[in-house]
Amino acid sequence: MIKLSGVIITFNEERNIERCLQSLVNVVDEIVVIDSFSTDNTKRICSKYNVTFIEQKFLGYIEQKNFALQKASYDYIVSLDGDEALSETLQKSILNLKSNLQFDGYYCNRFNNFCGQWIKHSDWYPNKKLRVFDRRVAEWKGINPHDEIVLKDNRKAGKLKGDILHWTYQSYKEFNDKTEYFSSISAQAYYDKGKKAPWYKIIWNPTWAFFKAYFLRLGFLDGRNGFIISAQTANITYLKYTKLRKLYKKR
Template identity: 35%
Template sequence: MNQQNTKPSLAVALIVKNEAKHLAACLDSVKDWVDEIVILDSGSSDTTEEIARQYTNKFFVSNDWPGFGMQRQRAQQYVESDYILWLDADERVTPELRQSIQQAVASNHINTVYQVNRLSTAFGKFIHHSGWHPDWISRLHRRNETQYNDVKVHESIVIPANGKIEKLTGNLEHYTFEDFFEFQRKQQKYAELWAEEKFLKGKKSSIASAVIHSMFSFIRTYILKAGFLDGKHGFIIACINAQYVLNKYLGLHLKHKK
């Protein structure tokens, strides 16, 4: 159902911090066909701002950190366009995905959230298994209908009441870490945020639970999700996932011991 006679406008929105390495390539993949680029920075110390201002004058800074979900809510407040396409700085929109996004925006369906299929790299190689692909994530929606939830990490877009989800064609390329220890540091940050959030909600864990969840994470990634088909990269990812899960549950357990 089309609600407007005029073509709906489209914004790309990002939350960033120290993304000078990736930001230009990301924005190059959208700059020629979106109506608005909104970037909310959380205190970069590199040249992120300088790069961002080459593409948009809608660059904002919020130095305190409320978590990923609420930071995206803040960014949305600066958006004026009808639709929002959410990207991370290390992602690139492929031509096929661009065409699908443009068709979805032109259709202008109400109460619809669109998902993209993210194809990620690990240490320089695209990962097609290991639970990484297909990787359907909600990233496109009408601005006035919904927003991200309040979750501090692994946030998601709230599906509107009586809403529906549609899938777009084409991949969203995701260039993750090439350095093993950089990847580990990110996972450790996510584990800490997860444990803090669960602790505040009164959730508990134990050493046995941490070990069991960690072991199952490895089995799920490497065997059930066919990580072995990704070769040594799949094995490494399975190990990292297991360590991440162990850190989450042990961290939660120890918070209750303070």
């Protein structure tokens, strides 16, 4: 029977972290929390549980998560963010893996809660994520802040029943602030990789992002919040490319 390490990165997650930990305690064999020196009660809440709590200056989303993998005792990982938790069905699915492991990685659907509403469309569900994996053949990659686990050597992945429950933005202001923040990170990451921002991408990419989320992904079925999510999906794309152009102009 394999052993599992639950790995979490956190920063000021007092609103969510206890729910995350409670969903892991009966599933994994250890919990490792990598915290970016939270200034709220995150550390105190974690101290109530049997966790390995490590404070590490934030290295970047991808870099921080790869650092976290190195601190786990076991090779098989269940990776969550501090604002996520395993549904009861997913907990049972992961427990079953301990004696019936067939793949090197497993995808789960992520179910997002936005301003108190569970979003069933709007390009947010099913939001497939690979979060259970063998770290020996996996690595966090992508372009910050959009990280993803990639299996090496064309390893095959399976699919688990149940959802990762994700409590995203709980106010429109929080959504706006994070859109500004993440678009700046994305623009800098694109700049560092030499990606360009031609004028047509500023027009076409946001338009396509809204059309896909609201119409093709049925965002209109999520009501007002579906429209807001789709509009912000377009907005973050627009901001990313306009900020990228500004970085090139400064150079």
